[in-house]
Amino acid sequence: xxxxxxxxxxxxxxxxxxxxxxxxxxxxxxxxxxxxxxxxxxxxxxxxxxxxxxxxxxxxxxxxxxxxxxxxxxxxxxxxxxxxxxxxxxxxxxxxxxxxxxxxxxxxxxxxxxxxxxxxxxxxxxxxxxxxxxxxxxxxxxxxxxxxxxxxxxxxxxxxxxxxxxxxxxxxxxxxxxxxxxxxxxxxxxxx
Amino acid sequence: xxxxxxxxxxxxxxxxxxxxxxxxxxxxxxxxxxxxxxxxxxxxxxxxxxxxxxxxxxxxxxxxxxxxxxxxxxxxxxxxxxxxxxxxxxxxxxxxxxxxxxxxxxxxxxxxxxxxxxxxxxxxxxxxxxxxxxxxxxxxxxxxxxxxxxxxxxxxxxxxxxxxxxxxxxxxxxxxxxxxxxxxxxxxxxxxxxxxxxxxxxxxxxxxxxxxxxxxxxxxxxxxxxxxxxxxxxxxxxxxxxxxxxxxxxxxxxxxxxxxxxxxxxxxxxxxxxxxxxxxxxxxxxx
Numbered sequence: 120x121x122x123x124x125x126x127x128x129x130x131x132x133x134x135x136x137x138x139x140x141x142x143x144x145x146x147x148x149x150x151x152x153x154x155x156x157x158x159x160x161x162x163x164x165x166x167x168x169x170x171x172x173x174x175x176x177x178x179x180x181x182x183x184x185x186x187x188x189x190x191x192x193x194x195x196x197x198x199x200x201x202x203x204x205x206x207x208x209x210x211x212x213x214x215x216x217x218x219x220x221x222x223x224x225x226x227x228x229x230x231x232x233x234x235x236x237x238x239x240x241x242x243x244x245x246x247x248x249x250x251x252x253x254x255x256x257x258x259x260x261x262x263x264x265x266x267x268x269x270x271x272x273x274x275x276x277x278x279x280x281x282x283x284x285x286x287x288x289x290x291x292x293x294x295x296x297x298x299x300x301x302x303x304x305x306x307x308x309x310x311x
Numbered sequence: 312x313x314x315x316x317x318x319x320x321x322x323x324x325x326x327x328x329x330x331x332x333x334x335x336x337x338x339x340x341x342x343x344x345x346x347x348x349x350x351x352x353x354x355x356x357x358x359x360x361x362x363x364x365x366x367x368x369x370x371x372x373x374x375x376x377x378x379x380x381x382x383x384x385x386x387x388x389x390x391x392x393x394x395x396x397x398x399x400x401x402x403x404x405x406x407x408x409x410x411x412x413x414x415x416x417x418x419x420x421x422x423x424x425x426x427x428x429x430x431x432x433x434x435x436x437x438x439x440x441x442x443x444x445x446x447x448x449x450x451x452x453x454x455x456x457x458x459x460x461x462x463x464x465x466x467x468x469x470x471x472x473x474x475x476x477x478x479x480x481x482x483x484x485x486x487x488x489x490x491x492x493x494x495x496x497x498x499x500x501x502x503x504x505x506x507x508x509x510x511x512x513x514x515x516x517x518x519x520x521x522x523x524x525x526x527x528x529x530x531x532x533x534x535x536x537x538x539x540x541x542x543x544x545x546x547x548x549x550x551x552x553x554x555x556x557x558x559x560x561x562x563x564x565x566x567x568x569x570x571x572x573x574x575x576x577x578x579x580x581x582x583x584x585x586x587x588x589x590x591x592x593x594x595x596x597x598x
Contacts, residue, residue: 182535183542183568195564197397198535201348204324205538214535214564215349216391233348236320264318 121267121307122241123186123202124149125234127227127257129156129249130278133165135271135297136247140173140191142301147175147308149243151191152212152234154200154227156249166193182214194225201233210237221253231257240265243307245300247271249281259289269293269300326366327351330383333373340384340454341517344541353386360386381457388455392429392532393471394436395478397563401437402483403584408527408558409441415526418447421552423530425453425511428462428501430531435505436491440484444508450523452514459511465501472499516545521552528553532562539568546574553589561585 128136132155140151155165169191170177180192180200186209194200198214205211220226231244231254244261246254248271262268268291273279275296286294295303327350328343335341342350358366361379372379395401412418420438422431431451438444453459472489479488492499514522516533528549534542546567549559559577561567565585570577577587 179564181566182564183539198564199349201346201352203346203348205347213346213348215346215352216532216535216562217349217353218391229352233352236348239318264320 120241121149121243122188123234123238124151124243124245124304125231125257125261126151126153126245126247127155127231127249127254127281128153128247129223129227129251129253129281131248131250131276132278135276137169137172138297139245139301139304140169140175140177143173143175143304144308145174145189147189149307150186150188151175152180152186152194152200152202152230153191154194154225154230156223156225156251156253157196169193180212180214183211185209185211194230197224199225199229201229202237203233204237221251223251223253226257227254228257232260235260235264235266238266242266243269243304245269245271245304246281246285248276248278250278251280252284254281255284255288258285258291262289262291267292269295269303271300272296323351323355323366327354329370330354330366330373333370334380334384334387337374338380338384340387342387344517344538345387345536346538349536350387354383357383357386385455385457388453388458392426393478394429394433394475395482395484396429396433396531398478398481400560400563400584401433402481403586404560405437405441405483407580407584407586408560409437409443411556411558412526413441413443415554416446418443418527419523419525420447420449420527420529421523421525421549422449422451423514423516423528423549424533425451425458425462427458427467428465429467430529431462431509432465432491432501432505434529435508436479436484437482438508439505440486447508449509450512450525451509452512454513454515454517456513459513463506463509463511465506466495466498469494469497469499516548517541521548523552524554525552526554526557528557528559530559530561532565534561534565534567542568543573546577550574550577550589555589555591557589559587559589561587 166177166179175191177191179195201213203211203213258268270282270285270291272294273282331343476488576592578590580586
């Protein structure tokens with residue numbers, strides 16, 4: 120059973136992630152963590168903006184915060200967001216200001232790889248749109264550790280460098296349209 | 312017992328733990344309480360640096376070659392910062408913290424984690440501009456003597472200056488930022504006279520005690536590298552080193568986990584800023 124959903128996006132990705140979050144129902148059983156490349160010094164209002172349009176509570180991820188199902192966490196600007204394997208019943212986030220990866224911080228690779236190591240086959244990784252190649256290593260790791268790897272069809276986005284790079288380097292499970300991604304993410308939801 | 316095949320990332324966890332054990336026993340550097348995920352990333356990067364297939368291949372070198380061990384240690388406690396990083400936080404420090412600090416007859420500031428000196432010299436410039444530098448002693452500490460030396464040296468690549476100047480201006484700075492430096496070839500050096508108020512001190516947050524009472528403790532992006540238990544110890548240490556009424560500044564996205572319960576004498580100033588003030592706790596009297 121899936122426990123966590125990680126979403127990576129860069130240029131052109133904000134409208135797409137909005138669409139996904141709008142479609143997810145209350146009590147969605149997965150925890151969701153999002154890395155979006157925003158300008159480094161720009162104070163992010165992304166969490167507030169997304170919070171307006173989804174049933175799920177959205178907040179900036181905090182260091183040591185326990186990862187709870189049905190919540191959406193955004194990587195804070197200028198920090199890498201990582202998932203910690205810990206002795207507690209639930210895993211938690213940590214932050215780092217280690218160097219830029221592929222010239223970005225937060226890095227999609229860093230989140231995806233650390234989440235894959237903790238959740239393994241319980242992880243879904245979704246990459247949307249972007250003009251760089253961040254996410255390739257992360258998605259490779261999701262796939263290698265048995266998680267579900269999903270990338271947006273490059274024909275559906277304006278900035279296709281990222282999805283193209285992922286498709287080239289990783290044998291992903293799904294190359295999907297936005298509609299397909301949404302129904303895929305809804306299919307793991309079984310209302311009780 | 313049959314031997315079971317493991318996934319590589321689980322084996323890497325074993326390698327990390329062996330390596331940390333070697334550093335602790337052989338050199339006295341204890342990183343075992345650090346947050347694991349980012350620590351593991353930094354260690355695995357070393358396999359590329361040294362061109363080895365597995366982290367455990369570095370074990371003999373670490374144990375027998377001090378130079379290799381030093382490289383590993385430097386990489387684990389890698390400092391990254393810049394002048395006036397998070398300009399708006401510093402702007403707040405100018406307006407919120409400094410007027411209060413001014414009410415103390417003299418000021419001790421403990422800046423934790425010297426990095427390459429960017430944060431401590433940022434503080435010096437701010438204090439200088441606020442007219443507080445003359446009555447201030449700044450203690451900049453780090454676990455790693457190599458970093459202390461580098462910070463004391465105070466030189467950086469010239470091409471970083473433009474970005475820092477922008478941040479300085481956004482922090483509310485109105486002087487000529489470049490005048491705080493001397494250009495030496497392709498490097499900039501902080502002016503010698505700006506080093507006078509600083510004392511660089513080797514201090515290990517993992518095991519050392521409070522060494523100075525301070526009115527302002529600046530500990531930015533250090534706590535995120537610690538696991539919960541160590542983090543709690545360090546926050547306790549920082550709190551004890553603060554005079555009542557003193558301030559604790561963290562990194563922009565940092566906050567103190569369970570502050571209400573575990574560190575009730577620290578009060579968050581507002582939710583926009585990673586700034587805490589040490590207050591007097593009134594003991595509840597049971598009648």
